[in-house]
Amino acid sequence: MADKKSGTIGYALAPKKQNSFIRDSLLTLAKSRGIELVRVVSDRPLVDQGPFDCILHKLYGDDWKRQLQDFQSRNPNAVILDAPEAIERLHNRISMLQVVSELRVDDRTETFGIPKQIVIYDKETLSDGQAWESLKFPVIAKPLVADGSAKSHKMALVFSHGALNKLKPPIVLQEFVNHGGVIFKVYVVGERVRCVKRKSLPDVSEEKVLGVSEDLLSFSQISNLANRDSVNDDEKFYQMMSLDDTTEMPPQAFIVDIASGLRKAMKLNLFNFDVIRDSRYGNRYLIIDINYFPGYAKMPGYEKVLTDFFCDLIHKKDVDDTNVKENEVVADGDKGNAVVLTDEIDKSKSVTVQK
Ligand SMILES: Nc1ncnc2c1ncn2[C@@H]1O[C@H](COP(=O)(O)OP(=O)(O)OP(=O)(O)O)[C@@H](O)[C@H]1O
Numbered sequence: 001m002a003d004k005k006s007g008t009i010g011y012a013l014a015p016k017k018q019n020s021f022i023r024d025s026l027l028t029l030a031k032s033r034g035i036e037l038v039r040v041v042s043d044r045p046l047v048d049q050g051p052f053d054c055i056l057h058k059l060y061g062d063d064w065k066r067q068l069q070d071f072q073s074r075n076p077n078a079v080i081l082d083a084p085e086a087i088e089r090l091h092n093r094i095s096m097l098q099v100v101s102e103l104r105v106d107d108r109t110e111t112f113g114i115p116k117q118i119v120i121y122d123k124e125t126l127s128d129g130q131a132w133e134s135l136k137f138p139v140i141a142k143p144l145v146a147d148g149s150a151k152s153h154k155m156a157l158v159f160s161h162g163a164l165n166k167l168k169p170p171i172v173l174q175e176f177v178n179h180g181g182v183i184f185k186v187y188v189v190g191e192r193v194r195c196v197k198r199k200s201l202p203d204v205s206e207e208k209v210l211g212v213s214e215d216l217l218s219f220s221q222i223s224n225l226a227n228r229d230s231v232n233d234d235e236k237f238y239q240m241m242s243l244d245d246t247t248e249m250p251p252q253a254f255i256v257d258i259a260s261g262l263r264k265a266m267k268l269n270l271f272n273f274d275v276i277r278d279s280r281y282g283n284r285y286l287i288i289d290i291n292y293f294p295g296y297a298k299m300p301g302y303e304k305v306l307t308d309f310f311c312d313l314i315h316k317k318d319v320d321d322t323n324v325k326e327n328e329v330v331a332d333g334d335k336g337n338a339v340v341l342t343d344e345i346d347k348s349k350s351v352t353v354q355k
């Protein structure tokens with residue numbers, strides 16, 4: 001049954017993203033709930049298209065930013081998912097994780113943080129031992145820029161400082177932390193949070209570090225299936241992507257608290273973050289990556305999660321039509337509310353963002 005308020009969402013996505021995200025199953029379910037998803041074409045100005053209640057996008061560049069600004073000034077009550085200024089924080093792997101260091105999650109036995117890391121801007125610093133002597137090898141070398149290009153996913157596991165001169169700054173050197181070969185990917189869609197398990201890099205033992213012939217191993221998007229199109233059946237795809245091993249999931253309320261805190265601090269509605277459990281301590285979790293508008297289609301049942309979010313958005317816009325601002329949608333997070341996809345959490349639990 002269609003919800004009482006109907007709405008039109010314009011989506012502006014690169015072809016690869018459009019193919020993976022805008023699936024018939026999503027279009028059909030959204031339409032049945034009164035939500036029309038309409039493609040924004042690139043050969044006409046955004047302001048000449050529509051009308052749209054909301055723009056859902058994953059495009060970059062100054063021209064696109066200007067188009068969104070023009071659209072917002074002519075449609076002050078329309079919602080932009082999400083604001084380019086908020087997304088830009090995730091395009092630099094230092095600013096990306098800075099927000100984690102400011103989070104405080106109250107009264108938990110679990111602790112969280114980010115791996116030790118340093119940023120290297122130039123070759124000279126790379127050869128200056130003082131810059132990286134505080135790091136324990138192996139380290140993962142990640143491009144500083146995380147702008148969605150293939151290059152931004154090209155990484156290397158570096159076993160000794162002798163191999164550092166093979167790297168091309170600007171890079172982040174992040175300590176490799178053994179985590180049992182399993183990564184937890186936490187998908188966030190507004191107040192909805194879903195944690196899934198994925199294959200990750202295997203642990204590196206002391207002997208292995210000493211015994212490796214190569215002092216540097218390159219890889220890219222290890223927790224991701226290279227190309228979804230190679231798998232035409234959803235169920236099979238989900239099985240290949242997810243991990244049904246016995247690794248225990250992190251405590252749900254803990255993950256949701258972090259998700260709520262990140263959402264409020266970053267003012268983003270559509271993101272995921274990668275969490276590993278530090279094998280040295282049973283209850284310490286490290287956030288190693290945060291991604292804007294990730295591969296939601298890999299999340300089983302993504303159609304309903306996104307459609308419920310769109311309906312809330314349109315309904316909320318309907319209710320507050322007088323003064324919805326582009327970040328108003330995030331304001332709900334201020335009350336620390338978050339809905340876990342499998343069951344409700346204690347809504348009284350709050351997350352404070354350390355200023
Ligand atoms: N500090 C770390 N310790 C151990 N393993 C790590 C660490 N950082 C990254 N990894 C491994 O490398 C993989 C890729 O790292 P990361 O997620 O930062 O790259 P990415 O290119 O941004 O990936 P994504 O496709 O999720 O955007 C992780 O999924 C994990 O398996």
Ligand SMILES: O=P(O)(O)O[C@H]1[C@H](OP(=O)(O)O)[C@@H](OP(=O)(O)O)[C@@H](O)[C@@H](O)[C@@H]1OP(=O)(O)O
Binds near residue numbers: 016020146291295298
């Ligand atoms: O499309 P995919 O399913 O591979 O989704 C990946 C997405 O690619 P996209 O470019 O198509 O959005 C990536 O975006 P960029 O960093 O490259 O911008 C990043 O968000 C990954 O984390 C996503 O993988 P997931 O975290 O969900 O496993």
Ligand SMILES: [Mg+2]
Binds near residue numbers: 223274289
């Ligand atoms: Mg990642």
Ligand SMILES: [Mg+2]
Binds near residue numbers: 146289290291
């Ligand atoms: Mg990433």
